[in-house]
Amino acid sequence: MFFPAIKYDEPVFRPPGEARSVIIQATLGCSWNQCAFCEMYTSKKFKARSFEDLKPEIEILANAYKGVKKVFLADGDAFVLSANKLIPIINEINNQFGKLQRISSYALPKDILNKSESELKELRNLGLKLLYIGIETGDDNLLKLINKGETFNTTLEGILKAHDAGIETSIMIINGLGGKKYTKQHALKSAEVINKINPKFLSTLTLSLPYGLDHFQNRFNGDYQQQTIVELFEELKLFIENLDVENVIYRSNHVSNNLFLKGTLSKDQNELIELLNAAIQNTHPNIYPSASSIL
Numbered sequence: 001m002f003f004p005a006i007k008y009d010e011p012v013f014r015p016p017g018e019a020r021s022v023i024i025q026a027t028l029g030c031s032w033n034q035c036a037f038c039e040m041y042t043s044k045k046f047k048a049r050s051f052e053d054l055k056p057e058i059e060i061l062a063n064a065y066k067g068v069k070k071v072f073l074a075d076g077d078a079f080v081l082s083a084n085k086l087i088p089i090i091n092e093i094n095n096q097f098g099k100l101q102r103i104s105s106y107a108l109p110k111d112i113l114n115k116s117e118s119e120l121k122e123l124r125n126l127g128l129k130l131l132y133i134g135i136e137t138g139d140d141n142l143l144k145l146i147n148k149g150e151t152f153n154t155t156l157e158g159i160l161k162a163h164d165a166g167i168e169t170s171i172m173i174i175n176g177l178g179g180k181k182y183t184k185q186h187a188l189k190s191a192e193v194i195n196k197i198n199p200k201f202l203s204t205l206t207l208s209l210p211y212g213l214d215h216f217q218n219r220f221n222g223d224y225q226q227q228t229i230v231e232l233f234e235e236l237k238l239f240i241e242n243l244d245v246e247n248v249i250y251r252s253n254h255v256s257n258n259l260f261l262k263g264t265l266s267k268d269q270n271e272l273i274e275l276l277n278a279a280i281q282n283t284h285p286n287i288y289p290s291a292s293s294i295l
């Protein structure tokens, strides 16, 4: 949904699941902004916006888009804001919009760990029900090479802390993140961390190199060798084969993906693996589909 009622600080990103949500820029940019593969907010300096700036915007948006059910707090990790800052913003959103289905935002595991259990529960009770977390990989070595600023353990602890407070998570993994050299450890350790998290939603994106291979190789702190499309499918297959989760809604339907997949894990695990086998053997007709899903 496009919201011309206010002027946004571009570029603005939101997850596909928030296509019909009102977007409120509680922060600008990303508080970390150092991941080797990410160019989303490199044009912005991180800034937390003041409640005084946000209040009139919330009022304008609530009046302009009555009946909206969901609000997404942008930018990169609005959840970095302390509970003391988030609570008045969320209270104002609730006052102005009335009953919402949910409020959500991007978050880093450290943003969750920096809040107390009671703060997380209070945020959940006020309607912040979903956090989108790009954990990218479960492999500690690869997390260092991409400069994620997180580890297997901080990722796990942060996400489980959110779950304990009743906040659901949507987790993103990047297919191809480590290239040929790190592909196996990336697939296996990512499956391991997902098995321990059992998120509500899981998605896989594919590494994109908007500034080219050299640019990424210069930012990656290891030996990055780009994979072929078949090798990317093999990595994804290894990842999915090693998942042992329940009722996880899985999507691989980002514009970066070479093959669109969707299903519920583990119910559709074998079907997804068969589709990947067909793609690996180049017998699947829907590689590079235009828009539709294949399950």
Ligand code: SF4
Pocket: 030, 031, 032, 033, 034, 035, 038, 039, 040, 041, 076, 077, 108, 134
């Ligand atoms: S934390 Fe997310 S938004 Fe920030 S640099 Fe890393 S991938 Fe990009």
